[in-house]
Each structure stands twice: as structure tokens, then as C-alpha cells.
Amino acid sequence: MASAEDVKQGFMLSKNQRAGLLSFLSAQGILVFFLISMLAFSLFSEQFLSQSNIMTVVRQASIIGIIAVGVTVVIIGGNLDLSVGSMLSFSTVLVVDLHDKIGPTNAILVMFAMTLLIGAVNGFLIGFMRLNSLIVTLAMLSAIQGLVLIYSGGQNVDIANQGDTWFAFFGRDYVAGIAVPVLLFGLLAVIVQVVMSFTGYGRRIFAIGGNPVAAVYSGIRKNWCVFSTYLISAFCVACAALVLGSRVMGSQNNVGQGYELLVLAGIILGGTSLLGGAGSIWKTVIGVLILGFIQNGLLLMGYPYYAQWLVTWVIIILAVWLDLAYKRKHLFTTHS
Amino acid sequence: MTAMTQNAEARPVLELVDITKRFPGVVALNKVSFDVRPGEVHALLGENGAGKSTLMKVLAGKHRPNGGKIILEDEERVFDTPKEAKRSGIVLIHQEQSLVPEMSVAENIFLGSTPRKWGNRVDWKRLHADSTEILERLKCDFSSRDLVSSLSIAKKQMVEIARALVFTPKIVVFDEPTASLTDHEKPVLYDVIRNLQAQGVGIVYISHRMDEIFQLSQRISVLRDGEYTGTVNTAETDEESVTQMMIGRSLELDHASKPSEFGGPMLEVRGLTVKGVCSDVSFTVRKGEIVGMYGLVGAGRSEVAETIFGLRHYTAGEIRLDGQVVDFRSTHDAVTSGIALVPEDRKDQGLVLGMNCRDNMTLAGLSTVSSFGFMKSRDERAVYDRYQQAMKIKSPSWRQRVGNLSGGNQQKIVIGKWLHTHPRLLILDEPTRGIDVGSKAEIHALIKELARSGYAVLVISSEMPEVLGVSNRIIAMYDGRVTAEFDADNVGEDQLVQAITGMTGSTPQAAGAVV
Numbered sequence A: 001m002a003s004a005e006d007v008k009q010g011f012m013l014s015k016n017q018r019a020g021l022l023s024f025l026s027a028q029g030i031l032v033f034f035l036i037s038m039l040a041f042s043l044f045s046e047q048f049l050s051q052s053n054i055m056t057v058v059r060q061a062s063i064i065g066i067i068a069v070g071v072t073v074v075i076i077g078g079n080l081d082l083s084v085g086s087m088l089s090f091s092t093v094l095v096v097d098l099h100d101k102i103g104p105t106n107a108i109l110v111m112f113a114m115t116l117l118i119g120a121v122n123g124f125l126i127g128f129m130r131l132n133s134l135i136v137t138l139a140m141l142s143a144i145q146g147l148v149l150i151y152s153g154g155q156n157v158d159i160a161n162q163g164d165t166w167f168a169f170f171g172r173d174y175v176a177g178i179a180v181p182v183l184l185f186g187l188l189a190v191i192v193q194v195v196m197s198f199t200g201y202g203r204r205i206f207a208i209g210g211n212p213v214a215a216v217y218s219g220i221r222k223n224w225c226v227f228s229t230y231l232i233s234a235f236c237v238a239c240a241a242l243v244l245g246s247r248v249m250g251s252q253n254n255v256g257q258g259y260e261l262l263v264l265a266g267i268i269l270g271g272t273s274l275l276g277g278a279g280s281i282w283k284t285v286i287g288v289l290i291l292g293f294i295q296n297g298l299l300l301m302g303y304p305y306y307a308q309w310l311v312t313w314v315i316i317i318l319a320v321w322l323d324l325a326y327k328r329k330h331l332f333t334t335h336s
Numbered sequence B: 001m002t003a004m005t006q007n008a009e010a011r012p013v014l015e016l017v018d019i020t021k022r023f024p025g026v027v028a029l030n031k032v033s034f035d036v037r038p039g040e041v042h043a044l045l046g047e048n049g050a051g052k053s054t055l056m057k058v059l060a061g062k063h064r065p066n067g068g069k070i071i072l073e074d075e076e077r078v079f080d081t082p083k084e085a086k087r088s089g090i091v092l093i094h095q096e097q098s099l100v101p102e103m104s105v106a107e108n109i110f111l112g113s114t115p116r117k118w119g120n121r122v123d124w125k126r127l128h129a130d131s132t133e134i135l136e137r138l139k140c141d142f143s144s145r146d147l148v149s150s151l152s153i154a155k156k157q158m159v160e161i162a163r164a165l166v167f168t169p170k171i172v173v174f175d176e177p178t179a180s181l182t183d184h185e186k187p188v189l190y191d192v193i194r195n196l197q198a199q200g201v202g203i204v205y206i207s208h209r210m211d212e213i214f215q216l217s218q219r220i221s222v223l224r225d226g227e228y229t230g231t232v233n234t235a236e237t238d239e240e241s242v243t244q245m246m247i248g249r250s251l252e253l254d255h256a257s258k259p260s261e262f263g264g265p266m267l268e269v270r271g272l273t274v275k276g277v278c279s280d281v282s283f284t285v286r287k288g289e290i291v292g293m294y295g296l297v298g299a300g301r302s303e304v305a306e307t308i309f310g311l312r313h314y315t316a317g318e319i320r321l322d323g324q325v326v327d328f329r330s331t332h333d334a335v336t337s338g339i340a341l342v343p344e345d346r347k348d349q350g351l352v353l354g355m356n357c358r359d360n361m362t363l364a365g366l367s368t369v370s371s372f373g374f375m376k377s378r379d380e381r382a383v384y385d386r387y388q389q390a391m392k393i394k395s396p397s398w399r400q401r402v403g404n405l406s407g408g409n410q411q412k413i414v415i416g417k418w419l420h421t422h423p424r425l426l427i428l429d430e431p432t433r434g435i436d437v438g439s440k441a442e443i444h445a446l447i448k449e450l451a452r453s454g455y456a457v458l459v460i461s462s463e464m465p466e467v468l469g470v471s472n473r474i475i476a477m478y479d480g481r482v483t484a485e486f487d488a489d490n491v492g493e494d495q496l497v498q499a500i501t502g503m504t505g506s507t508p509q510a511a512g513a514v515v
């Protein structure tokens, strides 16, 4: 059995210089890495740095980005949300299916209400019943996927008259030359960042993630706060479903599959720690964009889809390792 | 005292020469020299933030010094990691506990040096046998198989000490080992120290309690603001001159008089019973009054405080706050009703170590420094500055991570955090744990001043001088029950000791007689 001390010591074995390099890399590493890979990709593909390609990448990344904004709040509060993938499937199928049945406005309202309800279930189980967030949201991941299949009867859904519905606005339109999904992503990111860094609510979430016991001893209503982070996460998923449904105008009943991991990947790449109590939305925005560019670059270089996944995850594990190595050093020895 | 004369001439086993250590914004140690002789207890003194813990962490390989030499047995050494230092026979018992709560006592004692069988498997039998043997030497009444998370803070401290006894080390550093021990457990620790001494081990002893230092040590070295101010033989000095060395002037005693004008009852506890914790506890704290709660660790004092604060639910009895019956479902309700609790354990319950000083200070009173949910950073700064000055908190800036402050300064942040909420009832659980003599007097004066301005104050303490010095009345607890109640100005020490060890008559004296 490897004891905790052994683990600590392993990390501390680093001599000063190596530790210095580590901390430099983990502080700057993501950006350095980003620039190098951008350079490499642009050597291999002329398209890569073209304006239209960049716009495409950003637009594609915005769905993951919108969800990641919400999940970042959950993670700062010291929990996880893995259910966002099938929540996205659920919400997209729901809004697309209801569009023709009850009209776009009602469809959107019902979809938001149902998504928030699922968020509330997560929040109740984790915030009030104090169940482990990993297990609850993992269970919800499967349960909601089942719900989608029951709802759709296994059929794919689509909008019959795709030409003339204002529902197209969210996924396909541009405002002032910027794609609406990108605008939505930017708007959400700014609002949530402001809430997290300038309000008492944000302060409480950071405190809960940093030391839940001390937060309770400070008179913070931990259960309500944790509950609310899952509502925020669900709200972001609903926004993402709006964009996704509007863009594809039809939906397979597993469109969201794998999104939970991509979202997590973006957050980790940005450098928000999974331990809670630290992180920011800006970091997540950067992480999500990096992820988007890496995948796009690999695609342009002609790698098949599955190779992208492999490379993406190697990079992510590297990022987590750097993050941990840096943390250990700070927790158990000092910067000199 | 023969040990002292024997070793006065002995060559030091360990010498620290001109150690310098800088942190961003702080010079924690500036060319500090220090040595330890075999078989001596060398006390290290200094105010909060003077650099004591830092010096010892440099010695134990936790910090790399920016300058200076470590010489162990005439050989210059560089320790890159705590493990290397430990292998060379240097053991540090930390000020802040560093146990793994999810592991058993035995696993914690042998962390990093677990006995193995062939195939690299843990030798559980030997692990527990060896641990039990060490625990017996320490007269501990818990088992090596207990989970650390189930132990009280004092027992955790004993486990921390047990770790040092795994090997026979050359140097053992005790960094405020008694901060969470009561008078009951201290003699056991002293025995351990004298035992190590007899085996020729060099001991470094850090404490803010002068009586311990004079009882145990042969030499005393003093640090002030990261500078070495000198070493003296304990036999040739006294408390006053040591204090003079520490703070550069003589100690201003706590001259503030106790509050004397009381209003109506603020807190009335009647027949309070929490299953397995306390039973039939009754007492009153009036407006403007300071009530001390004295007892051994485990007597149920902290638990009573937690119950009042809404952290535990009571099964019988009644709590009244300013006449109203209250039963808080959450700490939030307690805080909004004007109760403050400075908790027992600053690291786990009091602070978010990763947050900065200012944010920790305002965490319990966020609504007072925000409008429409938005933080007013100027107000927040004002709060921080106010308590930073009132308690002379040593920190390079408000942005410093609280986890990087010295232990005593962290404690001051917790106190400031709760004073800032302007409570009607202030409960302090071991408020001056780890705080130096000078600041202690200041904090006591602060508490009295608050009471005089109308706060009701309940001070839980294991230190007799503290309860006697600050409180108007003293409630003694033993085994979850209130055993006696005294007027603090007319009580003998032995009366108090009897009351907290359960040797007194079971009928509490009438509180009325005290008034």
C-alpha cells in the first residue's frame, strides 16, 4: 500500500530547479503549449489560422463552453457534475420535439423548466441529502439517458419546417457579425465570472469548495449553496440545448453523449482544480478554446476522429499531472 | 538538574548557522543561528510570526533556506525533503496537525515507514503491536485501530507525538505540543521528553507558556521578527528578562478591569441534554458579563457551544436568547440571531486556508460588507485593517493566503472574523490557543471591552489563569454535566480542580450567591 506520505514525498523529491520548471510550466504551460501547437498546426495546414476557420472553431466550441461555464461553478464549490451530457441530450430532444407540437416559445419554456428540474434533483441529492456528487451525477447520467429513450421511443426527432421558424436564431444567426452561440457563450461567461468574483454568493461558493466545514461554521447555508450550483449548471445546459437544437433542427437521442468529458477536459485544461475552492470562468473559457483548436488542428492534419480523442486525453492527463505536481509543491513545501 | 551541568560543555549535535529564509514580502529568518546539545531541552521563544516554526521547518527539510548552513554531527548537510531529514534522525512534531484522518492510528504513526513482510506487503500484526507499545508508553486510552478522524484534538496530538517515537531520533522538535493538551495530559508529555533526554536525544521545545519552558528547558533562545536575539541558560534568567528579549520591552499586563455592570440574561440554558454528549446543563450569561467555562478536554464544553450555535440538536431542555426560546436548525440561523462562535480548531473549523486574510475575516459577516449582493471591497479592506491593527496581526498584506500565516496570527484572524459580526452573544472556544503572551493580554483586554459595551461573552478555556483572569463567573464541567459554579474573584484553584475532575458534591452552588 502506498501511503499518503509516500505520495507526498515522491513529489517533493524534485530538486529546486525541477520544481521551478514545474511551477513555471503549470502557471504558463497551458499557454506555451497552446502557442506551440498552434504554430505546429499552422505549419501543417494553411487553413488553420484563417479567419473563417478560427470563427468556426470558436462557434463549435461554444456549446461545450456554455456548459463548462456552469460546471465550473459546481467544481469551484467542491463537487462534480457528470450528468450534463445526457441532460444535453434530454433538453435538445425535448425542445426539438415540442417545437412543432406547442410552438417555439412554449417549447423553450418547458425545456428550461424541465432542465432546471433535473438540476434541482441533482442539487437536492447532493446539497441536502449530502450524497457524493460523483456517484449521484454518474447515476443521473445513465438515468437521464434512459429517460430520453423512453420519451422519444428510440426515434430521432426533428423539426418539420426548418425554413421559417425564428427558433433558428439561436444556432444559426449572426448579430453584428458574431455568431449567436458565441455571443451567448461570451455573455454567460461574463455574467458568471462577475457573480463569482464580485458577489457574496461567489465568495460563499469559493469558501465551501475550499473548506466546507469552516464554511458551515461561518454561518453559510452550505446545502442551499450547493443546491444552487446545480441549478446554474442546469441553466447553462438548457442554453446549450437551445443552441444545439436550433443548429441541427433535429436530434438523435444521444447527441449529448460524451459532452460531460469534453466539458471536464476544457475545465481541466484551463487549470481550474478539481479539488474545489479555486478556479475561474476565464480559465475555463481559455481551456475550452484550446480544446477546440487542438481538435480542429488534428482534423485539418487528417487524423481520424478517434485519434483526436486519444490525443486530447493524453494532453488532459498531462495537464492534471502538472496541476497536481504544482499543488503538492505548494501544499507541502514552499516556493522559495 | 544534573543533566544540565553534564551537558553544558557537551558539543552540540546540531548547529544551524546564519540561516536566512525569505518568503514573498517577508523575511522570515535573517541570519539566525541556533544549536542543540545532546540530552538537553532547548526552548525556542518568540512572538507570533517571529520565525520559530519556519526555522524548525528549515531544519526538518520542509523549507529550503536562502542562506546558511545546517551542521549535524560536525557534517554540513542539505535536506531536500522531510524524509531525508527524518532518516538522518531529525523529527519535527508540527504545530498544525498533519495526520491522515481516514487512516487508523497505527497507520498514521508509521506513515512512510510501515513495516513490511516479504512481497512488500504491510505487516499488520507488527504494525499494531509496535503502535500499541508506543501508545502504552504515552498512556493513551485509545486503540491503534481507531480511526484518527474519531479522536479528539488532544488525542490527535498524542498520535502526532507517538510518531516521533518510532525511531530513536537524534533531534526531536516539539512545536507548541501542549497548545491542545490539558493539564491532565501534560505530565505524560513531560515524561516522554525527559525519557528522550535521558537517552541523549536533543530536544527543541517551542511554546508560549513560560511555566512549561522554565520547568523543562536548560537553555532558552529567543527570536524577534526573524532576528536572533540571544541564548540564555534557564537557571540564570527569569520570565521578565526573557519577555524583554522577546518583545523588546517589558510586558504590558492585562490591566483592563473586568466588566461590572450586567443587564438582563442574554443566554439562558436550562436542562440542556444532547445524547451521548451532555446532560442537564443549565447556566445563564447576562448582557455585559463574561462567563468562563472550565473543564477537561472531553467534558462536553465545546459540544454545548456547538449546540447553542445550531450545529447539534438537543434532545431535552431549552435555550433562550434574550428571552426568546430558540432551536436553531442551522449555523446560519444562529449567526443571523447574533451568535458568534470562535471554534476550537482553527485549521478545520475556523479558516479557509486557501483564501486570503481579508476574505477569511469577512466570511461570517458578508452581508455587512456588501450591498445588493455585491462586495464592497473598500469596506472589506476597512474591516481587515481594523482588526489587523487591533490585534497586531503579522501579515505582509491582506492578500496573503491565510495558510501562510504563522499559527498565532491565523488564530487572530479567526477572532477578528467573529468580532466583526458584532454578535449579541460571543462564544470563544480556546480563544488564545497558540497566541503569544503579549497578544494574549491584548485579546483579553479586547474581550473585556466588548463585554463592557454590552456583549454577553462565554469563554471556554482549559487554562486556569485565563478563566480566572477574564471571567466574572466560572462554570465547571465534568463528564457532560455542570458540576459547580463560582464567582471568579473568590475561588481557589483547588476548588476548581476538584470541580472539573468530578470530586465535588454534585449540587451546583446557587448562581444567585455570586451576584
Ligand SMILES: Nc1ncnc2c1ncn2[C@@H]1O[C@H](COP(=O)(O)OP(=O)(O)OP(=O)(O)O)[C@@H](O)[C@H]1O
Pocket (backbone or CB within 6 Å): A334, B023, B024, B026, B027, B028, B046, B047, B048, B049, B050, B051, B052, B053, B054, B055, B095, B394, B395, B396, B404, B405, B406, B407, B408, B409, B434, B436
Ligand atoms: N509558507 C509561507 N509563505 C509565506 N510566508 C510564510 C510562510 N510560512 C511562514 N511565513 C511567514 O514567516 C513568518 C514567520 O512565521 P512562523 O510560522 O515561523 O512564525 P512562528 O514564530 O512559528 O509564530 P507562531 O508563534 O504564531 O506559531 C510569518 O510572518 C509568516 O507570515
Ligand SMILES: [Mg+2]
Pocket (backbone or CB within 6 Å): B052, B053, B054, B095, B175, B406, B407, B408
Ligand atoms: Mg509557529
